[in-house]
Amino acid sequence: MADIITVRDPHDPRLSDFTGLTDVELRRRREPAEGLFIAEGEKVIRRAARAGYPTRAMLLSEKWLPAMRDVIDASGAPAYVMPPELAEQVTGYHVHRGALASMGRTPLPEPEALLAAARRVVIMEAVNDHTNIGAIFRSAAALGMDGVLLSPSCADPLYRRSVKVSMGAVFSVPYARLTTWPHGLAAVREAGFRVLALTPEESALPLEAAGPHRLPRVALLLGAEGDGLSERAMREADARVRIPMAHGVDSLNVGAAAAVAFYAATRA
Amino acid sequence: MADIITVRDPHDPRLSDFTGLTDVELRRRREPAEGLFIAEGEKVIRRAARAGYPTRAMLLSEKWLPAMRDVIDASGAPAYVMPPELAEQVTGYHVHRGALASMGRTPLPEPEALLAAARRVVIMEAVNDHTNIGAIFRSAAALGMDGVLLSPSCADPLYRRSVKVSMGAVFSVPYARLTTWPHGLAAVREAGFRVLALTPEESALPLEAAGPHRLPRVALLLGAEGDGLSERAMREADARVRIPMAHGVDSLNVGAAAAVAFYAATRA
Known part of the structure; x- marks a missing residue:
């Protein structure tokens, strides 16, 4: 009582x-x-x-x-x-x-512990918008991603707005913070993950061609709405991939891009 | 001047x-x-x-x-x-x-005219949230959908909030309103489209298995956040399809589900 x-x-x-x-x-x-x-x-x-x-x-x-x-x-x-x-x-x-x-709050897991138990993770760089963070967690939970890694400058998933937009998915999808950036990505590769950087660049590989659903372990690297990924983070990735977009159109919202990438990486 | x-x-x-x-x-x-x-x-x-x-x-x-x-x-x-x-x-x-x-405002096209020129369309039933409407138009534009059909009770894509969230995609993706519902869907089928109803129902066909990207003409039928599609609308569809989701999780946000379905229907 x-x-x-x-x-x-x-x-x-x-x-x-x-x-x-x-x-x-x-x-x-x-x-x-x-x-x-x-x-x-x-x-x-x-x-x-x-x-x-x-x-x-x-x-x-x-x-x-x-x-x-x-x-x-x-x-x-x-x-x-x-x-x-x-x-x-x-x-x-x-x-x-x-x-x-x-x-x-309870202590966050170490990235290494999270990665050891995961096959599909998303890594966010400098995502500062609480609504986008919440939306990405919600989609990650629904589509069966195993965990989330945050760059040091990402906003707090437990901020009220993120919690609400995620419908509580911030409680069910394990997440951890990388303490060095972007060098912390080396640990992700060493854990056996292929790191795919999402970018609208024309020269990047189309997402389907990268075959994320066939990889034993895959990490999807996402940047913030507007700015996208930093060049130095992309250099730490194994490959650059893009969601093919219609010409002359603004890119997808980061939440929509994340959902598409999670689907491509988790579909049977 | x-x-x-x-x-x-x-x-x-x-x-x-x-x-x-x-x-x-x-x-x-x-x-x-x-x-x-x-x-x-x-x-x-x-x-x-x-x-x-x-x-x-x-x-x-x-x-x-x-x-x-x-x-x-x-x-x-x-x-x-x-x-x-x-x-x-x-x-x-x-x-x-x-x-x-x-x-x-300018006159909307007739649904028949819109369908004649399209291969990939989305049809929304009773989507009333202006943010969701805007987000769906933005993703439709980015992923190369050819048009949008609205049920009579869908909210107005030109409402200020929809326009803003869509980043102006409501101006570039043609849309029309069906005047009878759900019987207006018969005209979509008659125009040669396979109508796929998106639902979280376990008995529905997984989206990939329906192979929307291989269909010559496909219409994706989406309901509102929360309520989803009405049974009577689903009965007018050719098939029910689902985005496979992790167990025990709320469904995707309708904007995220739309982006995934557009990707599945437009990918090479």
Whole structure:
């Protein structure tokens, strides 16, 4: 059983995990430093708990208590109950999904451990958009990719927006951070992966011709929307591949390109 | 040469095309009824003009005049110049991209005419989310789909958000509306297309096995995020196909699923 505590003061210090959620810059610094992240909505909170993340606290309106009761009891963490209009003063926005949980982060696996257990991975370089990160995790989970590696400058997959867009896939697809870049890619090749860099360059090999689905171990290297991959990262890859595109058209959105590449790499 | 007119009154009736842009319900009704749509930002405005849509008026801040000068002159339409803080009172939001154009709609092609010239089309049923519509058009353009057919209840591809997310692909990929649903799909089959309904159902044929890239003419039928295709629409299809997914995972986002299906249908 957990404590269910009615709170009426938006400045109550026990709510500090939930303050200023709309201030992206603040939360970006605070959450990793304080070892927490925010899960939003019943479905995502349940998935985070099921994945083994410890609950630090919950914040919800009274009407969500019955639906969340079992989660609260199992968590052992305090649940703060507040009318939506007061909660909005804490968080900075109207929480449509009714419930928020602050969860504790757990240590990330080492890249080597992740690679040892994987056959299909995606590696992102400098992907900074939380929506794109979330979308890529969602597609990776759906299409059966085994893991994600992040360059040091990629944004945090546990940021609220990424978690939400991923529908909780950030909890189910294992991920790790490479600490040196792009030299960390050498470890991926040494683990037996063929590293394919996705690029719109005309000179790159068409994705089908690279036959990613026939490779025993394949790592798909993706850059950020707009900038794409850096030249130095591409030089660490085994090959450059492109998704054939119609002439005179902007490239695919990075989320769409990722889904296509995952499909090509995982199809039977 | 066009008129460049400085306006200081946000209630000036000449600005009526641009009022209340954040009121989705209002704009949804007004824009088709008044035969207009809004293009936002230099790139998208240029693409709309290049695609042959007539400009009715532009609204921009002084600092954007030099960059837009050639577009304004070529359009022959009045350009209203307003400081951003006043323009915000007209539109309801801060226009980050600096310039707005109201453009006139042009008649949509008949589905039969569109089908006669196409080999690869996508058909959407009841896709109501403007972001998803825009994303699907962008991927359709990039991957070389020839056209889009919309069920009667699909949202408007020319709504501002769709236009923006599509990066202007709504201007380059021809689209038409089927007026009867789902019986209008019979005309697609009669035009020689094999209609493949995308569904997560386990009993459906894996997408690769259906070999869409080997079919002379193929129509990919997609439903909305969440609800998916209606049973009655699926009954009008030639076959049901699925993108193989990992167990226990939510399906792909409809935009990601569309990109995968377009790739499978267009790859060499």
